[in-house]
Amino acid sequence: MTTSEILQRFPELSALVVGDICLDRWCTYDPSEAEPSRETGIPRVGVISTTVTPGAGGTVANNLAAMGVGRVSVLGAIGNDGFGHELRCALSARHIIADNLIAVPTIQTFTYTKLINAATGQEDLPRIDFISNSPLDQQAERQMLDSLKDNIPAFDVILVSDQAETSRGCVVTPSVRQLLADLAAQYPDKIFIVDSRTRIEQFRNVIVKPNRQEAETACHKLFGAVDYQRLLRHVQSRFLYVTHGEEGVALITPEREERIPTNKIAKPVDICGAGDSFTAGAAMALAVTASPREAARFGNLVASITIMKKGTGTASPEELLANEHASH
Numbered sequence: 001m002t003t004s005e006i007l008q009r010f011p012e013l014s015a016l017v018v019g020d021i022c023l024d025r026w027c028t029y030d031p032s033e034a035e036p037s038r039e040t041g042i043p044r045v046g047v048i049s050t051t052v053t054p055g056a057g058g059t060v061a062n063n064l065a066a067m068g069v070g071r072v073s074v075l076g077a078i079g080n081d082g083f084g085h086e087l088r089c090a091l092s093a094r095h096i097i098a099d100n101l102i103a104v105p106t107i108q109t110f111t112y113t114k115l116i117n118a119a120t121g122q123e124d125l126p127r128i129d130f131i132s133n134s135p136l137d138q139q140a141e142r143q144m145l146d147s148l149k150d151n152i153p154a155f156d157v158i159l160v161s162d163q164a165e166t167s168r169g170c171v172v173t174p175s176v177r178q179l180l181a182d183l184a185a186q187y188p189d190k191i192f193i194v195d196s197r198t199r200i201e202q203f204r205n206v207i208v209k210p211n212r213q214e215a216e217t218a219c220h221k222l223f224g225a226v227d228y229q230r231l232l233r234h235v236q237s238r239f240l241y242v243t244h245g246e247e248g249v250a251l252i253t254p255e256r257e258e259r260i261p262t263n264k265i266a267k268p269v270d271i272c273g274a275g276d277s278f279t280a281g282a283a284m285a286l287a288v289t290a291s292p293r294e295a296a297r298f299g300n301l302v303a304s305i306t307i308m309k310k311g312t313g314t315a316s317p318e319e320l321l322a323n324e325h326a327s328h
Contacts, residue, residue, distance in 0.1 A: 001288065001289050001294060002324075003298065003301065003320055003321060003324045004321060005288075006284075006285050006288050006289065006294075006298055007067070007068065007317045007320065007321070009288045010067055010068045010069045010070065010284055010288075010317075011068055011069070011070040012070055013069055013070055013071075013156045013157065013284060013287055013288075014069070014070055014071035014072070014073075014154065014155045014156050014157070015061075015064050015069050015071070015072050015073075015155060015156065015157040015158075015159060015283070015284065016073050016074075016075060016100075016151055016152070016154075016155040016157070016158050016159070017057045017058075017060050017061045017064070017072070017073070017074045017075070017076075017159045017160075017161060018057070018074075018075045018076065018148065018158060018159070018160045018161070018172070018176075018180075019056075019057045019075075019076055019160050019161040019162050019163065019171050019172045020056045020057050020076060020110060020161050020162065020163035020164055020171050020172070021054065021056065021057045021058045021061075021074045021075075021076035021078060021087065021091075021101060021161070022054070022055035022056035022057070022058055022087070022109070022110040022111065022112060022163065023052060023053075023054065023055055023058070023083050023084075023086055023087040023090065023109055023110070023111040023112070024052065024053045024054070024055035024058075024059075024111075024112050024114065024311070024312060025050055025051075025052050025083075025086075025111060025112065025113045025114065026050065026051040026052070026053070026114050026116060026311060027047045027049075027050050027113055027114065027115050027116065028047065028048055028049045028050070028116045028117075028118050029045050029046055029047045029048065029115055029116065029117065029118060029125070030046050030048050030118045030119075031117060031118070031119055032046075033046025033048070034046060045115060045125065047115075048118060052086050052087075052089075052090045053090055053311065053312060054074075054087065054090050054091055054094070054096070055110075055111075055112055055312065056110070056161050056163040056276075057074060057076060057159075057161030057163065058074065058087065058090070058091065058096075059273045059276040059277075059312045060159050060161055060195075060276045060279055060280050061073075061074050061091070061094075061096045062094055062096070062312070062314055063276060063277045063280035063281070063302065063306070063314050063315070064096075064159075064280050064284065065094045065095055065096050065314075066094075066314035066315060066316055067280065067281065067284065067302070067314075067315065067316070067317060067320070068316075068317050069284060071097070071155075072095070072096045072097065073096065073097035073098075073099070073100055073151070073155070074091065074096060074097070074098060074100065074101060075100040075101070075144070075147055075148060075151060076100075076101055076102070076144075076171050077101075077102045077104050077107065077136060077140050077143075077144060077171050078101050078102070078103060078104070078107075078109040078110070079103070079104060079105075079107050079108040079109040079132075080103040080104065080105045081108050081109055083108065083109035083111045083130060084101075084103060084109040087101075087109055087111075088101065100147050100151060102140055102143045102144060102147070104136070104137065104140045106134070106137055107132040107134070107136075107140075108130050108131075108132055109130065110129075110130065110131055110132060110163075110164075111129065111130040112127060112129055113127060113128040113129065113130070114127050115127070115128070121310075132168075133166070133168045134168060135167070135168060135170070135173075136170065136171060136173060141173055141175060141176070144171070144173075144176055145175060145176065145179055148176065148179055148180070148183070149179065149183070152183050152187060152190070153187075155190070156190060156191065156287050157190065157191040157193070157283050157284060157286075157287050158180075158183075158190060158191065158192045158193075159193050159194075159195075159279060159280070159283055160172060160180060160192070160193070160194040160195065160196070160203075160206070161195055161276075162194065162195065162196035162197065162199055163197060164197075165197050165198050166198075172196070172199075174202075177199075177202055177203055177204075180192065180194075180203070180205075180206060181203065181204040181205045181206065182205075184204075184205040184206045185205050191207070191283055191286050191287050192205070192206040192207060193206065193207040193208075193209055193279060193282070193283045193286075194206050194207065194208050194209065195209050195210075195275060195276070195279050196208070196210070196214070197214060198214075198217075200214055200215070200218050200235070201218040201221065201222055201231065201234060201235065203235055204235055204236050204237075205235075205236055205237065206235070206237060207237055207238070207239065207240070207241065207286075208235050208237060208240055208241070209240075209241040209242075209243065209275075209278070209279055209282070210241075210242055210243075211242070211243045211244075211245075211275055212242055212243065212244050212245075215228065215231065215240075215242045218231060219231055222234060228240060228242060228250065228252045228257060229252065229254075229257070231252075232252050232253075232254065233254075238253070238254075239251060239252060239253045239292050240252035240253075241282065241292075241296060241299075243274075243275055243278055244259075245274075246262065246264050246265065247259070247261075247262075248260050248261040248262040248296075248300060249262070249278070249296045249299070249300060251292055251293060251296055253292070258293075260293060260296040260297055260300060261300075262300035262301075262303070262304055263300070263301075263304050265304060265307060265308065269307065269308050269309060269310055272311065272312055273306060273311070273312030273313065274303045274306060274307050275303075276312065277299075277302045277303045277305075277306040277313075277314070277315065278299040278300065278302060278303040279299065280299075280302065281295075281298050281299040281300075281301065281302030281303070281315070282295040282296055282298060282299030282302075283295070283299075284298075285297075285298035285299065301315075301320060301323060301324060302315045302320065304323065305319050305320065305323055
């Protein structure tokens with residue numbers, strides 16, 4: 001199928017993003033406003049403007065909405081705090097349904113605060129992350145599980161964002177992973193695709209999409225050597241995507257391993273969020289074409305556009321069509 005034919009189907013489809021739905025805050029500071037504090041003598045960082053965008057699973061949802069997917073919703077746990085309010089507003093502004101976000105009083109909304117130098121346009125100071133480092137309480141986890149079971153029938157594609165790098169504060173808990181495995185088996189016609197930074201080997205019955213480092217780490221943890229075929233069998237999936245940056249994506253099936261190339265970009269502007277944009281594009285294209293190879297090609301196309309934008313960019317249907325034509 002052509003890119004145009006794939007895109008024409010997106011308004012008919014629905015997608016649910018499950019897991020770590022975070023807030024990105026892009027804070028531009030003026031280095032000339034760094035006079036020392038009168039009280040402590042420590043130089044201040046004078047932020048002069050702030051832009052907020054959905055982050056982590058929110059970046060995936062943002063990409064889905066930008067591509068014209070008919071209905072996009074997110075399901076996760078956030079704090080009952082100001083950052084949570086900003087996140088809901090940022091999602092609403094992009095027509096992403098936030099009704100299934102669970103507000104948990106005992107946690108704070110996972111927030112990445114990035115400091116951009118107004119004079120250079122570069123992020124040159126340490127990022128400030130607002131994190132939760134205590135386990136999700138049982139009531140919130142129960143709400144997650146119930147909401148997941150209730151919502152799955154209404155969506156064509158389910159995308160899981162397991163962003164947390166430790167089990168503390170993790171939204172995608174062992175119980176959530178088990179329910180996802182059960183639901184994927186119960187609804188074989190739906191697309192379940194998972195992106196996990198440190199636990200990809202703990203998922204079952206779903207399509208897993210690690211990058212090369214994540215896949216190799218999982219293989220060494222399990223087998224002591226890199227073996228994508230064994231990883232595929234371990235997660236009990238019909239195929240496996242392993243992204244390799246500018247080298248494209250490896251498609252692993254029980255029969256073979258092949259590389260789906262991408263257009264090499266000489267000087268990408270910002271690769272942050274490239275994996276999320278690939279996941280969003282590939283998952284939706286898979287729902288349309290039922291071809292892992294075609295879906296990977298489309299995911300590569302989406303990522304090739306987003307890496308040419310600052311921050312966690314998105315790709316519109318117009319950009320996707322123009323980029324495809326320009327590459328031929």
